[in-house]
Amino acid sequence: MYNLSMEQLVISPRNLRQQALADAKRQHILNAAKAVFMEFGLDAVSMREIAKKAGYTAGAIYSYFASKEDIYAALLTDSLERLNDCVSQSTQGSSIDQKVDAKKTILELRKSALAFYQFYRDNPRDLDLGFYLFQGLKPRGLSGTLDQALNKRLRDAMHPQEIALKKLGFSKKEIDTELTATFAHIVGVLLLNHTGRIRMFGKGADELINHYLDQLALRLPKNK
Amino acid sequence: MYNLSMEQLVISPRNLRQQALADAKRQHILNAAKAVFMEFGLDAVSMREIAKKAGYTAGAIYSYFASKEDIYAALLTDSLERLNDCVSQSTQGSSIDQKVDAKKTILELRKSALAFYQFYRDNPRDLDLGFYLFQGLKPRGLSGTLDQALNKRLRDAMHPQEIALKKLGFSKKEIDTELTATFAHIVGVLLLNHTGRIRMFGKGADELINHYLDQLALRLPKNK
Amino acid sequence: MYNLSMEQLVISPRNLRQQALADAKRQHILNAAKAVFMEFGLDAVSMREIAKKAGYTAGAIYSYFASKEDIYAALLTDSLERLNDCVSQSTQGSSIDQKVDAKKTILELRKSALAFYQFYRDNPRDLDLGFYLFQGLKPRGLSGTLDQALNKRLRDAMHPQEIALKKLGFSKKEIDTELTATFAHIVGVLLLNHTGRIRMFGKGADELINHYLDQLALRLPKNK
Amino acid sequence: MYNLSMEQLVISPRNLRQQALADAKRQHILNAAKAVFMEFGLDAVSMREIAKKAGYTAGAIYSYFASKEDIYAALLTDSLERLNDCVSQSTQGSSIDQKVDAKKTILELRKSALAFYQFYRDNPRDLDLGFYLFQGLKPRGLSGTLDQALNKRLRDAMHPQEIALKKLGFSKKEIDTELTATFAHIVGVLLLNHTGRIRMFGKGADELINHYLDQLALRLPKNK
DNA sequence: CATGAATGAGAGTTCATTCAT
DNA sequence: GATGAATGAACTCTCATTCAT
Numbered sequence A, B, C, D: 001m002y003n004l005s006m007e008q009l010v011i012s013p014r015n016l017r018q019q020a021l022a023d024a025k026r027q028h029i030l031n032a033a034k035a036v037f038m039e040f041g042l043d044a045v046s047m048r049e050i051a052k053k054a055g056y057t058a059g060a061i062y063s064y065f066a067s068k069e070d071i072y073a074a075l076l077t078d079s080l081e082r083l084n085d086c087v088s089q090s091t092q093g094s095s096i097d098q099k100v101d102a103k104k105t106i107l108e109l110r111k112s113a114l115a116f117y118q119f120y121r122d123n124p125r126d127l128d129l130g131f132y133l134f135q136g137l138k139p140r141g142l143s144g145t146l147d148q149a150l151n152k153r154l155r156d157a158m159h160p161q162e163i164a165l166k167k168l169g170f171s172k173k174e175i176d177t178e179l180t181a182t183f184a185h186i187v188g189v190l191l192l193n194h195t196g197r198i199r200m201f202g203k204g205a206d207e208l209i210n211h212y213l214d215q216l217a218l219r220l221p222k223n224k
Numbered sequence E: 001c002a003t004g005a006a007t008g009a010g011a012g013t014t015c016a017t018t019c020a021t
Numbered sequence F: 001g002a003t004g005a006a007t008g009a010a011c012t013c014t015c016a017t018t019c020a021t
Helices: A013-040 A047-054 A068-091 A102-122 A125-132 A144-158 A159-167 A173-196 A195-200 A205-220 B015-038 B049-052 B068-091 B102-122 B124-134 B144-155 B159-167 B172-193 B198-201 B205-219 C014-041 C047-054 C068-091 C103-121 C125-132 C144-156 C161-166 C171-194 C197-201 C205-218 D012-038 D047-054 D070-090 D100-120 D124-134 D145-158 D161-165 D172-194 D199-201 D205-218
Strands: none
Touching: A013 A047, A013 A125, A068 A125, A068 A159, A102 A125, A102 A144, A102 A159, A102 A173, A102 A205, A125 A173, A144 B198, A159 B102, A173 A195, A173 A205, A173 B172, A173 B198, A173 B205, A195 B144, A195 B172, A195 B205, A195 D205, A205 B172, A205 C103, B015 B049, B015 B068, B015 B124, B015 D161, B049 C171, B068 B102, B068 B124, B068 B144, B068 B159, B102 B124, B102 B159, B102 B172, B102 B205, B102 D124, B124 B172, B144 C171, B159 B172, B172 B198, B172 C047, C014 C047, C014 D100, C068 C103, C068 C125, C068 C161, C103 C125, C103 C161, C103 C171, C125 C171, C125 D100, C161 C171, C171 C197, C171 C205, C171 D161, C171 D172, C171 D199, C171 D205, C197 D145, C197 D172, C205 D172, D012 D047, D012 D070, D012 D124, D070 D100, D070 D124, D070 D161, D070 D172, D100 D172, D100 D205, D161 D172, D172 D199, D172 D205
16 A cells, blocks of 8 residues: 655656756856856855846745855855865875885875865965855854864865875874965965965965975975 | 135145144044944945944045045055054164174064064954955955055065065075065965964964974075 | 536536545645744735645645635635634523523623624634734725625624624614624724733723623613 | 034024924925825835835935834824824813812713724824734834833823713722723724724714713712 | 935845746 | 746845035
8 A cells, every 4th residue: 555645755757857957057056156256256246146147036046045145155165075076186096005105195295285276276266265264254144064064175175185294204283283384375375376466576376385395395204 | 827726836834734634534534444344344344334433424434535445445554554563663673783693683584574473463354454455355446556555565564574584695586485485374374363264273373373484494594 | 519528517526526625725725824824923924834834835825725815815714704603602502482581691692792702812813814804904805795705704793692682672773883882892802902002001801891791781671 | 712613512593404304304204104104005115115205215214214113103103192182182171170070071081082082083094003003013113112102192192081080080990991991992993983894783983982982971970 | 524315226035926847 | 736946026224425505
């Protein structure tokens, strides 16, 4: 006897299709939001503008996102996912051999730090978005749990570096210091670069990053 | 024949007094704006709020500032002046003797970098303002010339460090690199600190800055 | 020749079943609407909220009701039915004997008036609904015929009192007057009570109603 | 020495004129609001509609009223003032002689009750407004103090009746009862009349009120 | 110089209703 | 029959800016 409706039990092809469609439209709106954001900046991102770009009326957006802050959150989440993808790919295929080669590890450290840097260098709007999360502009609407989740994804993007530092024999405390310092340095350089103020000093961003990583390499434990 | 109005040609005592009065009121409004800004943050700064704090009505502000962006610009200018004052004081009284003592110079370098850092650490609203100029938040109202002037004042605040590096025997190119790197690093740490994200890494901002300056000291030319 | 569809001509068992089902669902929605209304008040009753409570989506409601006003109308109808049930029960079992006992009749009068009053006292949301029909809040959606039908049911709820007054020997004209006056009085007290303004006078609603009915009893024809 | 600005100390003719102008405009907006309200009912009263009727843009209203609820409050206040004026006039010139004539006092009681009733009978929109205060529609935005003030003014309008009842020798408790009952009765009749439901009973509102007051007169203490 | 009324655009959000699927 | 996307109009309220007085 089948008293329960099939529709509620089975993930029918139809449901799947509908779900996929809805997801696609959600993404479409997100893209529109991103486009508006990239074109006019954060201040200009209004529901009406997003809707217009997406080919909707303002009210329609609310079928997909409960609020404007919801859109921001989705945008941020998406951005951090892409950051992590990018960083992951940079160290993909690296040997996780028992016999660790210091030189290789240093290269991995360098690669993953560079991947992090390059992601934001090449996607300046993600940097803007990151600042929205990261602040200056406080994410008032971001719930505590979401905020934590986003923080975690940001830290995740630094994880390969953490692994490398560990392999290289840094102490726990040293790892924390170097990791934070590297993160801060990259952020600082990105900010300088993004705002064009780096020209003020006549230096290139890539050059600065490499300089920093060179110095970091020199600080590696010698007893290996 | 005196077709031209006297008022426009002569800097009469009366004109002077009026000018002084106007300047004072301008400053008064600026102080009000700063107060509102410090109390509630950038988003809450509206002409009405500034006016209220200053004891005026919104319309009155326009006698002294052409637009809201104008006020921001003045606020930035003021902020950068105070930054420079702060940095100047930190190295004040330092010997500009011919006979340079390396140790003293290193100390000066450190002091002036710390002064820069501490100014923003202790005046987070100035940091916010700085980001307004500095960040993706486009300074639409900032004319090119003003923008350059502000840039210059920012660089000025790094000047004592530049002097010290020169004294210590760095090459022109090295100076540029280290100066920019230091600037970027400080900015990055400030950002991390200001947004509270530094907790994510369990590190203190002061600790990071000192760590960086320690490393910098180690890189100083050895042949002195 | 049977050009007309069977479905429209024949009341087939199938049609009956379908009709019953539809009625049940209609009632289900009505219950949901009532629940929302009782929980949050008239202002909060939106189609979405009703639908949610009923386990539907907003659009589905329109299969059963043509508009929101339609739902209100049904709610009112239902409310008046319950009012009449309540009043009927209060006088149920009363002797409809030829030999009328004045005391019993007075008691019946009192009982039915109290039943009317108590129904709304104990079901304040029905009072709200009643005001929606009854008050300045224009029942735009109420068609003339429906409005008349509702009026009739309201009068019906006063009928037992009318009967009693007749039994007690009031003239037609007196009956009309006393009936209307009692109705008005009850409504006034209910309104005062419901809005809490009765506290303004430091009196209880029950006390007032009883006082009124006491006075009414004193006015009864003495020559019986 | 007059250091203080005259403008701030003196109520100059100019200030007076401006104040008067502002008051007039405030009243103008209030009238517009009332007009919209009378034309289309409470639900249709939107800031835009009020503004349109007043010849303003929506935002302009906010120079005179802080919120929509503010307008309601002003409307209600005004309405209650007019009610009190009306009631006051009805008993104006009445002897406040020591030697109280019972007949005269009864007449005063009747007059003031009628004045109350007639005010709302003749100004049905004030009745609607009163219900807004009085409820059904809850005055969510009305601050507690304002709510109390409005309540007080409502009670004030019943005060002449209270005085009369006292003069006639009713006890404190009886006065409370009769006053509340009269109030409730009037409200009930007004409601019936206003909504046209009184036709349902084939009675006139005036007739009902007079009937009630007749009965009240019969209840007056006999020992006078 | 300062006021304060006024504008006009725009913000986010909600809602009853419609309709293709 | 039911869904859920979509509309379009409506809502209150805020803001920078202007301008007659």
